[in-house]
Amino acid sequence: MKISLVEEITGISASTIRYYEQINLVIPIRDENNYRNYSDSNVETLLEIKLLKKLGFPLKVIEKIINKEMSLQQGIDTAIHNLEQQKSDIDDSLQLLNLLKESHHDKKKIDTRIYVGKLFDFKVSNHPFIDFCDSISDLLAKYTFTLRKGFYPEEIISTPRDFTLELLRYAQREEKTLEILNESMHPVIIVNGRQYQAIRTFEKYGIPIVYFKPKSSSDDNTIHQ
Structure with a gap:
């Protein structure tokens, strides 16, 4: 079947399906004209990936489960651990955002230097609040000669x-x-x-x-x- 039909059946965008192809999670058959031809098995795999991602499984873990390198039980344990860490990160973010709200009620500019120090007091990496600080930096970068990418x-x-x-x-x-x-x-x-x-x-x-x-x-x- 064509990618448009797979997209309709699974609810997964064509760009995401092609991304899964790039990392060899889904391997469609090529016809004589080198066009992709997706099988029912490919569709089942995509639906499995969609479900596991919805449940909080990291993509690396999903890869191992699909490739039979990790059991589903091991994947579940990893997903639970990651979700617990994310919950902790979200709680920390809410605390910092409420602090921002209280201290900048009538201010139009945020001094991120004050809050970056507080952020790292939590001693976590890949924290959601980092993205917030980074977006502020990107806005400020419009007025500098070098834009960090x-x-x-x-x-x-x-x-x-x-x-x-x-x-x-x-x-x-x-x-x-x-x-x-x-x-x-x-x-x-x-x-x-x-x-x-x-x-x-x-x-x-x-x-x-x-x-x-x-x-x-x-x-x-x-x-x-």
Whole structure:
């Protein structure tokens, strides 16, 4: 069946289905004209992925379950642990947002420096409130000469494959076109037609982050490393 029909049956967008293809969760058959032909088994797999994601399973865990590398029971235990951590993060975010609301009732500008320190008092990584602070930084960056580009990875990056998966997640999440020129721990990528070097690093408080460093023509030799 065509991707449009699969999209209608599963309620999963075509772009997300193609993303699952990129990470080999769904492998359609190619006909003689090299067009994708999705099977009933592909549809069942997509519905299983949709259900597990709805239940809070991380994509890495779903991959292992689909590939028979992890039992469903192990996946459930991992999902429960992650949801409990997310609940804790949300509670912390609500506390900080209420603090912001109370202290900035009549103010039009937020001094994020005051709250970043409070944020890291919680000693958690990938905290939802980080995104709030980051969005403020992006707004302020419009008035500076250098715009920082990057994202906070959803999971630990310890191998080139991990890095590739996080970049694909970023592109799918942000609805950007992304091409990975070399799979490594310092991959060269093209985002919306512009070339960057993706760099995994850590912020001052140990928060993992991926930066996009613009590449110049003099850096082209690094593509083939």
